[in-house]
Amino acid sequence: MSKTDISDVGLDNYKFGFHDDIKPVYTSPKGLSEDVVREISRQKDEPAWMLEFRLEALQQFKQKSMPTWGADLSRIDFDDIHYYIRPQDRQARSWDDVPEDIKSTFDKLGIPEAERKFLAGVGAQYDSEVVYHSVREDLEKLGVIFLDMDSGLREHEELVREHFGTIIPNGDNKFAALNSAVWSGGSFVYIPSGVKVDIPLQAYFRINAENMGQFERTLIIVEPDAYVHYVEGCTAPVYASDSLHSAVVEIIVKERGRCRYTTIQNWSTDVFNLVTKRAVAYRDATMEWVDGNLGSKVTMKYPAVYLMEPGAHGEVLSIAFAGSDQHQDAGAKMVHAAPDTSSLITSKSISRHGGRTAYRGHVQVLPDAERCRSNVECDALLIDDKSRSDTYPYMDIEESDVAIQHEATVSKVGDEQLYYLMSRGLSEEQAMAMVVSGFIEPIVKELPMEYAVEMNRLIELQMEGSIG
Amino acid sequence: MFFTIVRQIIGSINEESPATPMTVANSQATLAIENLHVSVNETEILRGLDLNIPKGEVHALMGPNGSGKSTLANALMGHPAFEVTAGSVHFKGQDVLALPTDERSRLGMFLAFQYPAEIPGVRVASFLRMALNARRTDEISAMDFRRLLMEKMDLLKMDPKFANRYLNEGFSGGEKKRNEVLQLAVLQPEIAILDETDSGLDIDALRIVSDGVNQLRSTDLGVLVITHYQRLLNYIVPDHVHVIINGRVVDSGDSGLAKRLEAEGYEQYGDTTSEGTD
Ligand SMILES: Nc1ncnc2c1ncn2[C@@H]1O[C@H](COP(=O)(O)OP(=O)(O)OP(=O)(O)O)[C@@H](O)[C@H]1O
Numbered sequence: 001m002s003k004t005d006i007s008d009v010g011l012d013n014y015k016f017g018f019h020d021d022i023k024p025v026y027t028s029p030k031g032l033s034e035d036v037v038r039e040i041s042r043q044k045d046e047p048a049w050m051l052e053f054r055l056e057a058l059q060q061f062k063q064k065s066m067p068t069w070g071a072d073l074s075r076i077d078f079d080d081i082h083y084y085i086r087p088q089d090r091q092a093r094s095w096d097d098v099p100e101d102i103k104s105t106f107d108k109l110g111i112p113e114a115e116r117k118f119l120a121g122v123g124a125q126y127d128s129e130v131v132y133h134s135v136r137e138d139l140e141k142l143g144v145i146f147l148d149m150d151s152g153l154r155e156h157e158e159l160v161r162e163h164f165g166t167i168i169p170n171g172d173n174k175f176a177a178l179n180s181a182v183w184s185g186g187s188f189v190y191i192p193s194g195v196k197v198d199i200p201l202q203a204y205f206r207i208n209a210e211n212m213g214q215f216e217r218t219l220i221i222v223e224p225d226a227y228v229h230y231v232e233g234c235t236a237p238v239y240a241s242d243s244l245h246s247a248v249v250e251i252i253v254k255e256r257g258r259c260r261y262t263t264i265q266n267w268s269t270d271v272f273n274l275v276t277k278r279a280v281a282y283r284d285a286t287m288e289w290v291d292g293n294l295g296s297k298v299t300m301k302y303p304a305v306y307l308m309e310p311g312a313h314g315e316v317l318s319i320a321f322a323g324s325d326q327h328q329d330a331g332a333k334m335v336h337a338a339p340d341t342s343s344l345i346t347s348k349s350i351s352r353h354g355g356r357t358a359y360r361g362h363v364q365v366l367p368d369a370e371r372c373r374s375n376v377e378c379d380a381l382l383i384d385d386k387s388r389s390d391t392y393p394y395m396d397i398e399e400s401d402v403a404i405q406h407e408a409t410v411s412k413v414g415d416e417q418l419y420y421l422m423s424r425g426l427s428e429e430q431a432m433a434m435v436v437s438g439f440i441e442p443i444v445k446e447l448p449m450e451y452a453v454e455m456n457r458l459i460e461l462q463m464e465g466s467i468g
Numbered sequence: 469m470f471f472t473i474v475r476q477i478i479g480s481i482n483e484e485s486p487a488t489p490m491t492v493a494n495s496q497a498t499l500a501i502e503n504l505h506v507s508v509n510e511t512e513i514l515r516g517l518d519l520n521i522p523k524g525e526v527h528a529l530m531g532p533n534g535s536g537k538s539t540l541a542n543a544l545m546g547h548p549a550f551e552v553t554a555g556s557v558h559f560k561g562q563d564v565l566a567l568p569t570d571e572r573s574r575l576g577m578f579l580a581f582q583y584p585a586e587i588p589g590v591r592v593a594s595f596l597r598m599a600l601n602a603r604r605t606d607e608i609s610a611m612d613f614r615r616l617l618m619e620k621m622d623l624l625k626m627d628p629k630f631a632n633r634y635l636n637e638g639f640s641g642g643e644k645k646r647n648e649v650l651q652l653a654v655l656q657p658e659i660a661i662l663d664e665t666d667s668g669l670d671i672d673a674l675r676i677v678s679d680g681v682n683q684l685r686s687t688d689l690g691v692l693v694i695t696h697y698q699r700l701l702n703y704i705v706p707d708h709v710h711v712i713i714n715g716r717v718v719d720s721g722d723s724g725l726a727k728r729l730e731a732e733g734y735e736q737y738g739d740t741t742s743e744g745t746d
């Protein structure tokens with residue numbers, strides 16, 4: 001895949017963008033340097049403290065070593081990546097360049113024409129803007145802020161400054177440091193005290209270029225007694241031009257607030273997907289991560305909840321699907337830092353065609369965090385003998401008065417199950433898909449309707465062997 | 469009563485059908501099994517079994533535990549663990565042994581399992597809808613399907629909430645059996661093999677299921693009922709009763725045969741343990 005070439009981008013082709021001001025076209029040269037970081041910050045016209053934050057992060061990135069556990073990351077070439085491409089420039093790719101299998105998957109999923117182009121990184125849908133605006137007006141009346149992160153920083157600098165990087169510091173880990181240095185896009189969400197947003201924040205925003213960057217940065221603040229369900233991604237394969245996706249998501253849920261964050265990602269199979277997600281939950285607050293990882297070459301993702309005050313509850317529901325030459329290393333982290341906190345981790349993974357999945361979880365109970373409860377259930381389904389699944393449950397329990405449960409199962413699709421379903425006329429592929437959908441159903445039923453439908457359709461397609 | 473009702477379903481009975489098993493495929497037979505040999509794990513279980521079930525007839529198959537009844541049922545449906553080493557099975561003139569399980573089903577064969585598999589996470593309704601669509605040329609609409617399913621569940625006096633339960637998961641023994649008959653009702657095959665569908669059903673359930681099947685009237689439905697219980701056969705007079713011992717049909721007759729078995733047991737056929745055969 002050729003990278004975006006400046007000369008290909010005619011300004012008259014510029015059909016979309018959140019801002020009216022058209023800035024000079026800019027694509028950073030390949031590789032990471034202080035100059036690149038400064039230029040990104042300058043392009044975005046950022047306040048000095050953000051540039052400071054970025055530069056510090058760059059130093060951290062250089063110092064940190066690569067993780068030595070998890071998946072094989074040796075094939076990432078940090079010098080061969082564009083760290084910043086303005087989203088409006090991405091449309092310079094031609095539809096003809098999009099691989100056939102991705103196109104045919106769009107067909108099978110019934111993705112609308114305009115949306116396909118966007119997902120393939122070819123064009124953008126402008127129509128959603130109209131819908132989105134009216135929704136945004138309703139939200140604004142409630143005092144809800146829902147912006148891409150760059151706009152959030154511009155329009156709500158103080159709020160952003162107060163929270164940005166407080167949950168995931170810029171030196172947290174090598175990839176969080178990288179994101180902190182070169183982040184672009186992502187969302188900024190603020191839900192005022194007592195406001196319950198009854199529509200998932202996504203559908204209207206789903207087709208938003210800024211949202212889909214490789215280094216997006218999301219910050220969500222849920223004030224006391226507020227509620228929001230944020231949904232990102234989609235089940236259609238996203239064809240990224242660069243092979244590294246490294247996002248950071250920080251969430252703060254204050255007293256009695258509740259936040260659910262749903263991700264469905266289906267990156268093309270050459271992408272390294274290395275994401276840091278962390279939330280803090282205060283007194284009686286609930287944080288739920290729902291995470292589906294279908295595509296990518298390698299995924300390393302362990303959404304975390306820090307349960308800071310009594311009554312806080314954290315959940316992670318995750319699905320990972322690994323096909324040929326894919327490694328999904330996913331899991332969760334729960335830190336019980338206060339008494340009477342509870343957590344629930346449900347992880348489901350499916351491996352086929354030699355794919356590899358791992359559940360990697362960490363449950364930590366700090367001293368004096370009495371009466372904590374934690375329940376971990378991880379189930380792996382192997383479709384064939386070539387595939388592999390591993391479980392790495394780490395427990396760090398420094399308090400005795402706790403109830404911790406861990407249950408792990410590895411199963412194969414049962415011959416009796418396939419035979420039973422086929423005896424009713426389902427083809428072997430349909431039967432297999434049905435067993436697999438059943439396996440992930442406890443998580444799929446938590447997804448918004450249209451995602452659940454797409455998810456099941458996608459599993460069917462995977463099983464037909466027609467994609468992936 | 470169970471059989472009476474099954475008999476009503478199938479309508480008129482073909483009086484000319486042979487009273488004893490034939491070694492030559494009956495041209496009228498919907499299902500013709502000839503000299504069937506089946507092995508499991510290298511052990512021969514069926515040893516030259518012959519059976520013809522003409523269109524629309526009800527046949528009962530009785531025999532001691534381990535004599536090969538479920539093996540026959542599964543071999544007919546194409547279970548991969550059951551290896552057919554000799555013989556033939558034709559259904560509607562087609563060589564079914566050459567077909568994979570799903571094609572046999574779509575051809576009109578149905579097995580109500582003695583031990584139905586549990587499929588976690590798959591709802592009865594969505595499964596049945598997919599199964600029904602698999603045998604139709606046009607997809608049934610969600611609404612039409614719902615109506616059909618509710619109608620059949622009503623027939624079997626099943627709580628509608630079963631439509632949303634996960635397939636067989638946590639079902640009681642009797643509920644599983646009733647759910648098998650529900651599938652029979654929705655899928656409307658041409659030959660149904662009921663493997664001990666009556667065992668596990670309480671008396672009321674047996675009546676309800678029988679009544680339900682009664683409503684399924686179709687002159688095309690042939691039935692092979694595998695059962696241990698004379699109680700069931702007291703209600704009904706099957707067209708034919710066959711006795712299987714050690715993987716072979718050793719006796720056939722009318723319903724009187726079932727009564728004789730009740731009185732005399734299987735000992736009249738000699739040693740019925742497979743080790744002692746031949
Ligand atoms: N998968 C298998 N592996 C080994 N032996 C098997 C297998 N399936 C069946 N058998 C053996 O084959 C023989 C016939 O079994 P089958 O289930 O057909 O009996 P049945 O007539 O249905 O008995 P029942 O009345 O108890 O249901 C038995 O001895 C059984 O143990």
Ligand SMILES: [Mg+2]
Pocket residue numbers: 537538539582663
């Ligand atoms: Mg049996």
